[in-house]
Amino acid sequence: MSLDEADIAALFVTLKLAGLTTLILLLLGTPLAWWLARSKWRYKFLLEALIALPLVLPPTVLGFYLLITLGPNGPLGSLSQALGGPSLAFTFTGLVIGSVFYSMPFVIQPLQNAFAAIGSRPLEVAATLRASPLDRFFTIAVPLARSGFLTATVLGFAHTIGEFGVVLMIGGNIPGETQVLSIAIYDHVEALEYGQAHLLSGGLLLLSFLMLILVYAVNRRFSLVQQ
Amino acid sequence: MTIQARFELHKEDFSLDVDLHIPARGVTALFGPSGCGKTTLLRAIAGLEHCPQGFLQIDGMCWQKEKLFVPPHQRSLGYVFQEASLFPHLNVRHNLEYGLKRVPVAERRVPLDRAIELLGISPLLARKPHKLSGGERQRVAIARALAVSPRLMLMDEPLAALDLARKQEIFPYLESLHRELDIPVIYVSHSPDEVARLADHLVLMEAGGISASGPITDMLTRLDLPLSQGGDAETLIEATVSEHDEVYKLTYLDFPGGRFTVAYKDLPVGTKVRLRIIARDVSITLEHQSNTSILNIFPATVDKIVPAGSAQVTVRLLAGNVPILSRITRKSAALLDLTPGKAVYAQAKSVALLA
Numbered sequence: 001m002s003l004d005e006a007d008i009a010a011l012f013v014t015l016k017l018a019g020l021t022t023l024i025l026l027l028l029g030t031p032l033a034w035w036l037a038r039s040k041w042r043y044k045f046l047l048e049a050l051i052a053l054p055l056v057l058p059p060t061v062l063g064f065y066l067l068i069t070l071g072p073n074g075p076l077g078s079l080s081q082a083l084g085g086p087s088l089a090f091t092f093t094g095l096v097i098g099s100v101f102y103s104m105p106f107v108i109q110p111l112q113n114a115f116a117a118i119g120s121r122p123l124e125v126a127a128t129l130r131a132s133p134l135d136r137f138f139t140i141a142v143p144l145a146r147s148g149f150l151t152a153t154v155l156g157f158a159h160t161i162g163e164f165g166v167v168l169m170i171g172g173n174i175p176g177e178t179q180v181l182s183i184a185i186y187d188h189v190e191a192l193e194y195g196q197a198h199l200l201s202g203g204l205l206l207l208s209f210l211m212l213i214l215v216y217a218v219n220r221r222f223s224l225v226q227q
Numbered sequence: 228m229t230i231q232a233r234f235e236l237h238k239e240d241f242s243l244d245v246d247l248h249i250p251a252r253g254v255t256a257l258f259g260p261s262g263c264g265k266t267t268l269l270r271a272i273a274g275l276e277h278c279p280q281g282f283l284q285i286d287g288m289c290w291q292k293e294k295l296f297v298p299p300h301q302r303s304l305g306y307v308f309q310e311a312s313l314f315p316h317l318n319v320r321h322n323l324e325y326g327l328k329r330v331p332v333a334e335r336r337v338p339l340d341r342a343i344e345l346l347g348i349s350p351l352l353a354r355k356p357h358k359l360s361g362g363e364r365q366r367v368a369i370a371r372a373l374a375v376s377p378r379l380m381l382m383d384e385p386l387a388a389l390d391l392a393r394k395q396e397i398f399p400y401l402e403s404l405h406r407e408l409d410i411p412v413i414y415v416s417h418s419p420d421e422v423a424r425l426a427d428h429l430v431l432m433e434a435g436g437i438s439a440s441g442p443i444t445d446m447l448t449r450l451d452l453p454l455s456q457g458g459d460a461e462t463l464i465e466a467t468v469s470e471h472d473e474v475y476k477l478t479y480l481d482f483p484g485g486r487f488t489v490a491y492k493d494l495p496v497g498t499k500v501r502l503r504i505i506a507r508d509v510s511i512t513l514e515h516q517s518n519t520s521i522l523n524i525f526p527a528t529v530d531k532i533v534p535a536g537s538a539q540v541t542v543r544l545l546a547g548n549v550p551i552l553s554r555i556t557r558k559s560a561a562l563l564d565l566t567p568g569k570a571v572y573a574q575a576k577s578v579a580l581l582a
Contacts, residue, residue: 121312124275127299128306129326129375135300139325143316 007200009176010184013092017180018160021099025107025156026149028100033111034137055105063169066098070170090172095180098166107156114148115141147222154215158208228252230379230411233282234271243267243278243435251286251379253427254405254412256443258419264435265415269381272413273306274299285379286411303334305372305410307382311364313356319367320352326375336376337408345407346370346400362393366400373408380412386421401425419459423447423503424581448550450533450543455552460506460541462551463581468498480580484546488522489580501581506541508576509553513563515572523575527551529565544573551575 003011036044054062070088071077076097077087088094118141126136142149164182171178173187181200188197232247243264249255257265270276272283274290274297283291290297305326313322327339343349346366356364365385372380385401386394405412405425416422422429422443429446431439431454439452444463447454454460466480466487476491480500487502494500515524527544535541540560542553551573565571 121308121310122314124299125306125308125312125314126325127275128273128304129371130300130329131325132300135329140314144314146316 003199004196006175006179007181007184007196010179010181013176013178014161014180014182017092017095017099018157020096021103021160022107022153022156024096024100025103026153029104029107029111029152033108034115034141036108036112037115051108052105054102059102059163059165060169062102063098063166066094066101066166067170070094070097089170090174090178092171092177095167095171095178098170099160099163102163102166103156103159106159107152110148110151110155111145114145114151117148118144147219150218151215154211158211161204162208228286230255230286230413231282231284232268232272234268234278235280236267236271236276236278241267241435243271245432245435245437247430247437247440249413249428249430249440251411252409254414254425255428255430256422256426257413257415257430257432258422258426259417259432259438261417263432265417265432266383267435268432269306269383269413269415272379273304273381274302275306288378300329303375303378305375305377305380307365307369307372307380307385309384309387311356311361311368313359313364313367313371315356318353318355319348319359322356322367323352323371323374326371330375334376337373337410339374342370342373345373345403360393361389362396365389365393365397369397369400369404373404373410377410380410382412382414384415384417386418387416398424419454419461423461423463424501445550448543448552450531450541455506455541455543456533456535458507460535460552460554462504462506462509464502464504464549464551466500466502468492468494468496468500470496478580482547482549484527484549484551485525487575487578489578492580503579503581504551504575505577506552506554509544509551510574510576511542511544511553511555511559511563511565512572512574516574519574521574521576523578525551525573525575527571527573529567529569529571531567532560532565544571546573 036048067089068074069076072081072087077089080086080088088097122140122144123136126140131139162182167178167180167183173179173183181204185197185200188200228251230247230249230251232245234243234245236243245268257268259265267276271278271281277296281291289295290302314325317325323339323343327335346369348363348366348370351359351363351367359367369385386397389397402424414425426443429441429443430437431446431452439446444465446452448462449455464482466482468478469481469486470479471491472479478489478492478494480487480489480502525546527546530543530545530550532540532542534557535554538556539554540557542555542560542565544551544553553573
């Protein structure tokens with residue numbers, strides 16, 4: 001029993017999707033999480049609720065609206081077409097956009113919590129030691145929030161790997177393009193290829209467990225050191 | 228050579244309204260009960276608290292005026308917080324270097340080695356903050372603030388979070404800073420003992436405002452201020468080591484009102500020291516007592532008498548124009564018929580040499 005060509009392609013699409021999504025979320029989410037952690041804006045809770053929405057929304061609902069938005073008649077789809085590109089539905093780009101929304105709370109929330117846990121004191125100390133706001137962010141806030149970054153990275157990555165409903169709605173099932181592991185597993189089960197399904201499912205189970213072990217083990221060490 | 232600050236800040240449950248003028252040298256203590264605005268004033272001076280319409284000028288440098296607001300990281304100041312607040316991800320050396328690295332080489336006047344030596348922390352350099360005791364952490368925090376060669380040092384009750392033993396551990400270091408570095412310090416405290424030992428200038432704060440300000444020796448003996456009315460009223464006297472008595476192991480100290488005799492202290496002749504006399508330890512006689520074990524007796528005149536509670540009075544004496552407080556019973560004052568201008572003798576039962 002071994003992986004066939006389509007499974008290997010699905011594995012690569014999945015890793016590429018999860019990697020790219022996590023990277024985009026870290027780049028966009030870090031400043032947003034920093035702002036959410038520090039801002040005293042009174043309507044901040046609205047934004048927080050919006051970011052948390054993918055946690056409770058059925059993925060098919062999210063996927064449905066994304067399909068409308070990314071499709072040829074949707075705002076993003078028609079924009080893409082106006083710029084000479086394809087409609088974004090059923091493309092890898094569309095999948096990345098969908099995944100960014102789907103995994104957003106898993107990256108933003110750990111970062112926001114980690115930034116909030118630092119408190120203002122270390123940053124004030126750094127200010128009295130001549131560090132500019134940007135300097136303070138990179139030399140104090142980021143190192144002190146490193147366990148939050150680790151959690152955000154692993155959760156964002158793992159959660160994107162496990163995505164199914166959104167992908168099915170907006171990505172379809174194009175092998176080598178938008179077919180990801182979770183959908184490949186579904187296909188194998190449909191075709192009664194339980195051996196293949198076992199292999200992929202077991203692999204994902206092991207991978208997810210290992211990543212979470214890493215997060216908890218490293219965070220435990222951080223908290224022992226920083227107490 | 229002055230520090231001028233004007234701040235007004237109104238919050239829901241607190242307001243600050245101060246106009247501060249203090250010398251830009253030595254240690255100025257901001258003294259007052261908790262919640263009187265000491266820390267807020269200190270934070271406003273650092274720029275950590277933004278008071279619109281504030282004014283702040285340190286020895287000719289303007290840090291805040293009308294629209295001008297120099298952000299904290301561009302102010303040449305060192306700030307020591309109540310909790311040491313070392314960066315937990317950096318070891319002691321990197322904590323010390325954090326500020327130093329951000330100061331242009333030309334402005335570095337306090338070498339790092341000097342700061343390390345002054346605070347006695349060289350054995351700790353490789354350690355992480357969580358491996359240090361509370362007292363050690365605070366010493367590192369003080370050295371870290373010093374290492375940026377600040378034009379002004381702000382200290383917010385740096386000893387308040389420490390137990391008595393740790394306080395005793397740090398005190399000598401604070402006193403040596405005071406002696407050896409020419410950096411003005413604003414020191415927030417609600418401990419009369421710390422103030423007596425460290426301050427040259429005293430600012431009394433109450434309910435968000437300044438109630439009085441002046442040189443420490445004057446402030447402690449002003450009968451219109453609360454300091455002279457409590458049970459621990461005291462006098463500070465600046466004196467100079469004049470002679471040692473090797474036979475009786477004594478040290479003589481001169482001040483404008485006479486000569487103090489204290490237990491031998493290994494200080495060179497000419498050293499300026501500060502003596503503390505608790506008002507309760509000063510008794511008054513009309514004639515010079517010769518049949519007494521008390522050595523420190525000075526001719527003085529009664530300057531002013533105010534009641535202290537129902538049974539006692541505080542008497543302000545002048546010995547060679549140096550004020551000394553005495554706390555005696557109302558009955559004694561009546562028996563001695565003390566009135567302003569009367570010539571008496573002040574007997575100090577015990578005298579503490581502070582530095």
